[in-house]
Amino acid sequence: MSSLRDELRLLRHGRDWRGRARVPRSVQRWEHPDHGDDFPTGWARCAPAGMLRSALQRGVLKPVTWSQTRPVVYGREYLDSVRGPAIFVANHSSHLDTPLILGSLPPRITEKLAVGAAADYFFDSRVRAAVTTLLFNAFPVERRGSRRSRSLAGELVDEGWSLLLYPEGSRTVDGWLTAFKLGAAQLCAMKGVPAVPIALRGTFAAMPRGRRWPRPGRPRVTVRFGRPLHIGPEEGVPEFRTRLARAVAALWAEDELGWYGSLRAAADGALALPTSPRGVLPTTAAGQPADGRDIAPWRRIWESTRPPADDGPRRVWTD
């Protein structure tokens, strides 16, 4: 007979302090998206909560994030043209993504920004839901298509809130870009608001799934904002979704190809676009796109965690 301690250890294995286990990946598709339906978030959008949130974001969240990573932000100038609500659309591979984006955006935008957060993860317990809602002005997003969450996003836009959404639906498991869902593009089409593409690089290497704190050594991360995109009068939602994905992929590829090279590659269709759940890399270190179909998992992670190119002084004269 095993000892009580052994029994407890076995029972606690893989569970958090509340005794909750994560849902095994292979089971997720069988789960009912019924979590977080009832958690109210309206209180977090009142003025006192907003003031407290600004103080927390600027006084705690940004200093801590910036002290643990070395963020480099590009394209902030594109945000000047954003007036009124917009949908910020980013790739997602780490819990660092939201603090980095919030810290990179100007206060006039963050004060009126709500963040879509996975209902089954962030709203599965009331404590976690309350903290997430207060700190990020989060609202629950059902990852498997719920009428309620979509309507909540629409209501928020109607009330003048900008939204930060991750159209991949979840943090990627290997840092590669996966297919975009239609929700963000549909919201832009329905509400006539622009979408601002954002690409984050280095966050997977800094704090991938499973880590609770960035790895030591202040890893370099980049946040690139793109030019706001408007859906065309004749453009369908799927086409706009593709254009958004292409914009994020182009921003993502700037590290290897440079700004113009990336624009050219996007225009030529030379970037791999995220169209499947298996994921792609718009470009590799060699400047070639990588489609994830037949690539072993270790190679995908190897490529995602490749140290960024040295951002020190660049030689401008050739020998």
Added chain:
Amino acid sequence: MGRPGFVLDVDERTPPLLVHEGEGFRLERLPLGSRVIYPPDSLPAIVDLDSAIHHALLHPHGMDPLPQLLHRGMRLTVVFDDLSLPLPPMRTPDVRQRVIEQVLELAADAGVDDVELIVANSLHRRMTPAELKRAVGERVFRAFAPEHLRNHDAEDTGNLVHLGTTAHGEDVEINRRAAESDLVVYVNITLTAMSGGSKSVAVGLASYASLRHHHNVHTLRHSRSFNDPPNSAMHHSYERMADLIGGHVPVFTIETTLNNEPFPSSLRFLTRREWEWNLTDQAAYLAVKRSNDLTTTKLRRRIWQSTQAPYGVTGVHAGAPTEVHPLTLAAVHRQQLTEVEGQADVAIFGLPYICPYNVNSIMNPILVMSLGLGYFFNLYRGQPIVRQGGVAIYYHPMPHEFHPVHHPSYIDFYELLAETTDPVILETKYEKQFATDPWYIHLYRTSYAYHGVHPFYMWYWGAHAMQHLADVIFVGGNRSATARLGFRTASSLADALELARDTVGADPRISYLHAPPLVLADVR
């Protein structure tokens, strides 16, 4: 709407999983990449069961409504499944009681006086008066027992009738009262896909002379599986016999199906998926496990045997057996079927404390074998969960214990296993001797003993698995008992996999059948 059954791939997120091991259970960490076959969520039960039964009796399939079949002066025989169904015994009122009461109310309205109730216990032990009362309810028991509520006696030659032989030369000998009735009403509980249909009367009311045609090694090795009637030679034999019986006496069958709620709410964690356990479930697990481990064997057995399942009824279908049974099977599949892609090299099964033959009794080593290599191995459709030449790992302590009243012939059969475990040799050399032994027959008829031949049938039950598997390992099994049965023991899963390594290599594909609640793997 409940979630369907599914196959879990064990990853680093997967918490330790629950495994039954006789009158106990444990949490086990399976190797990463193992597959776990879960049953569908329990289906909602019929809320107004009495109305559903009434509707089924008045709107049967392939027969006239029951009231039209009943008339004054007729001989009516109501036959019902014995205590081997369901498992564990369900909370009272038992669904058999609810059906039988309605059948008898209609019979009373029609002025039927000659009514007999017979338990379809075949070669199983007789049900005690207390067990009978529990199954049929106080009202029926008081009105009919003991003269008109009886166990079937397969050795009462005067009350058996030989109806003829099938085209395959199979003798059909069944209970005389049933065969000479104007109508037989059969009340069934179909817990697994093997039960019900043609099996009900052809097996439940038969004698050894009839049963030996399908309860033999050859037939069982060609029943793949016996939970998949279209591919089961045993069921083909049942069907031939049922056709012959149907030519002599009309059978109105009422088949019921149950949901997947075998344990009471205090043991809810046994049926919940482990990653969904809340603190209450974890506390209950710890409390039940510790107290179960610390209690005495006798008390532990009494507690487990007193468990009553809060089963809900998911379907009631009545009418001609051939028309009703497909509907029943569909309901069973809806509750139990889970699709599985491909076979495994190693299959893991956690065997619970109960099987059809140890209700209010002891699960002896032969019954453990029958439960593991018979029932659990055959919980598949298509192809076995484990490949030909693979390894099966079972969890059960397999104590060397026998119930001297219920299983006397098992004690002697166990001694035979020292000589050989080959089912064919046992069948040809010893079956007839045990089947016709006067002392065993006396105990079967007058005491509460299983028939002398019954341990042979249990051994045949595993004949297909024995032929199919290269190795059988019992985790935590009693060494001498396991060795007597021809299997191996291991003290842990890691050791078992190490033993299996010689057969299936160092990196086998592993599937764990997470049952109970029951799941039928549809292996593609």
